[in-house]
Amino acid sequence: MSCSSLESLTRCSVAVDLGAARTRIYAKGAGLIVDQPSVVAMNTHSGTLIAVGQAAERMDGRTPQHIQVIRPVSGGHVVDIDMARRMVRALIGDKLRRFKRRRTMKQAVATVPHDADPLTCRAVIETLNGVGARHVELVEAPIAAAIGCGLPVVRPEGAMVLLCGTTTTQVAVVSLGAVVAAGTVALGGDTIQHSVVQYLRNRHELLLPSQEVRPLHLALLGNGVGGGSGGPVEVQGRDVVSGLARTVTIDPEEVRGAIPDPLTGLLDAIRVVLHRCPPDLVADLAERGMVLAGGTALLPGLADQLREHTGMAVQVAAEPDLCAVHGLAALMRAGVSAAEAVPVPEDSAAAQEEREVVGVPAAGPVGGAEALPEQEAG
Numbered sequence: 001m002s003c004s005s006l007e008s009l010t011r012c013s014v015a016v017d018l019g020a021a022r023t024r025i026y027a028k029g030a031g032l033i034v035d036q037p038s039v040v041a042m043n044t045h046s047g048t049l050i051a052v053g054q055a056a057e058r059m060d061g062r063t064p065q066h067i068q069v070i071r072p073v074s075g076g077h078v079v080d081i082d083m084a085r086r087m088v089r090a091l092i093g094d095k096l097r098r099f100k101r102r103r104t105m106k107q108a109v110a111t112v113p114h115d116a117d118p119l120t121c122r123a124v125i126e127t128l129n130g131v132g133a134r135h136v137e138l139v140e141a142p143i144a145a146a147i148g149c150g151l152p153v154v155r156p157e158g159a160m161v162l163l164c165g166t167t168t169t170q171v172a173v174v175s176l177g178a179v180v181a182a183g184t185v186a187l188g189g190d191t192i193q194h195s196v197v198q199y200l201r202n203r204h205e206l207l208l209p210s211q212e213v214r215p216l217h218l219a220l221l222g223n224g225v226g227g228g229s230g231g232p233v234e235v236q237g238r239d240v241v242s243g244l245a246r247t248v249t250i251d252p253e254e255v256r257g258a259i260p261d262p263l264t265g266l267l268d269a270i271r272v273v274l275h276r277c278p279p280d281l282v283a284d285l286a287e288r289g290m291v292l293a294g295g296t297a298l299l300p301g302l303a304d305q306l307r308e309h310t311g312m313a314v315q316v317a318a319e320p321d322l323c324a325v326h327g328l329a330a331l332m333r334a335g336v337s338a339a340e341a342v343p344v345p346e347d348s349a350a351a352q353e354e355r356e357v358v359g360v361p362a363a364g365p366v367g368g369a370e371a372l373p374e375q376e377a378g
Contacts, residue, residue, distance in 0.1 A: 009137055012109040015328035016128060017144075018084065020073050021166040021189065021295060023053075023091060024325040028332060032325065034091045038073045040083050052090045061209055075167040076113040076141060078123035085130035092131065105132035109332065111141040111324050114170055114182045139331065141324055142172035142179055145293040148327030149317040153177055158281030159288060160273075162266075162306075163324070164296035166190055169266055171273045173281060181276035185269040189296045196255055201240060204248050208237040263302070267309050289313025293323035 015026040018038065025034035036053030043050055045066050051059065060069045072084035108128050112121055116138075125136045142161050143153060151159040154177045163170040166189045172182040200206050232249050239246045270290075274282055289312045292303060297320040307314045317323050 009109050009139070009328075009331040010334070012107045012137055012332050014105055014108040014133070015325055015332055016088070016108055016110040017141075017325040017328065018073050018076075018078060018088075018110060018124065018127070019165065019324075020071065020075055022321075023073070023088065024322070025088070025092065026325050026329045026332075027095075030095070032322075033095045036091050038071060038087065040070045040072060040087045042068050042070060042083070044068050049086055049090060052087050076111075076165065077116070077120050078127055081123050081126050081130075084123075084127045088127065089131045107135045107137070108133040109137040109139060109328055111144050111328065112138050113168075113184065114140045114142050114172055114179055115184055116140075139328060140172075140179060142170050142182060143174060143177070144325075144327035144331070145317075145323040146172075146174050146291075146327065147330055148323035148325070149291045149293055151291060157288075158277065158284035160285050160290040160312075162270075162290055162292050162294075162297070164188060164292060164294035164299075164302075164320075166295070169269070169294070169296070171266075171269050173273060173277050173285065175281060180278075180281060181273045183269040183273045185265045187263070187266050188294075192296065192299060199255065200235075200237070200248075200250070203254075204250075205240040206235075206237040206246060206248055207240055208235060263305055267306070270306075270310060285312065289315060292316045293320045295321040297321075 013028045017024040020038060023034060023036055023038045024032060026032050037057040039056040039060065040052050041050040041056035041059045041063070042048070043066060050056070050067060056069060059067065063069060070080065070083050072078060072080040072087055078084045105128075110124050110128060112124055121138055124138065128136045142163055145163045146153050146159055146161040149161060151161060151174070153159065153174050156176055158173055158175050158180070160171070160173050163172070164187075167186065168184050169187045170182060170184050173180045197208050200208055232251050234247055234249050236245060236247045238244070274285070277285070290306070290310075292306075292314065296302070297316050303314040303316055306312070319326070
């Protein structure tokens with residue numbers, strides 16, 4: 001997307017980041033109104049939605065045969081347009097009602113992967129059209145994340161961002177408001193989770209359910225800063241031999257030993273992207289380094305290993321999981337000037353006063369959406 005196209009985003013009033021793990025929606029004057037897992041639970045007999053977001057995620061692996069847990073977004077691609085549309089509509093609910101929802105949703109902006117084909121872009125547009133958006137602008141996710149990190153996207157300087165998602169990691173070098181070189185590797189939170197589960201199965205003969213991997217992730221994160229150390233964690237799973245439930249105590253340090261193997265593909269992707277860049281941009285990157293964004297960027301040891309193997313400076317963005325939606329919000333507020341390497345500002349005082357008047361929360365996760373209003377698309 002060119003700089004002139006970025007300037008047109010100031011007409012948009014809603015920003016949507018449809019991720020494989022979480023869906024985030026930002027509205028002008030309201031802030032971050034939705035931050036929920038991209039999960040839907042549906043009754044296969046009646047076709048009705050039972051729950052979305054956190055409520056649906058808690059059902060995963062615990063449902064009877066007639067209830068199906070669906071993830072309509074995978075790898076940044078909408079794989080089920082109808083379910084994605086119903087999920088977004090249910091997550092928004094009546095949060096925009098006091099903002100005249102139909103008018104607010106008239107123009108929206110959303111992220112798409114850098115390598116998105118026309119079908120992928122069309123799926124995102126149709127999803128938002130179904131919830132009332134008459135016009136949808138698309139921004140490449142690395143561009144939005146780079147702006148959310150405060151990188152100089154529109155300047156004639158090179159900046160590298162690694163957008164570490166749930167199923168994939170996008171490596172991109174941006175300059176003058178566009179992606180110069182990019183690559184995608186199948187490495188994300190799910191890859192790390194699979195490595196941990198496989199390690200515990202081979203080492204402790206324990207098969208973990210998906211919900212038991214979360215405490216291990218928190219222990220790996222420690223104090224929330226890469227490299228933080230957590231104490232031993234008790235996890236419960238099924239014994240591979242006997243099939244009975246068994247609890248074992250896991251030291252996070254030994255689990256970290258299972259993580260380095262998948263990083264080989266990421267290092268190869270970084271080398272390929274650097275090889276495609278002009279020498280002048282590579283010189284800029286050698287001086288500035290790279291920035292990690294996305295939820296998986298918080299994985300302890302990731303920045304250190306990238307620093308060791310590439311010889312480049314590596315920084316983890318503040319609130320890396322929110323960089324993309326923050327970048328879209330900045331573009332809606334200020335257009336191209338938002339990409340001038342200025343930290344993304346908080347909502348203005350006027351916007352905060354407006355939220356207080358209408359009673360809309362400023363930001364943060366929204367509670368599980370058990371009530372699912374199927375409002376007409378507009």
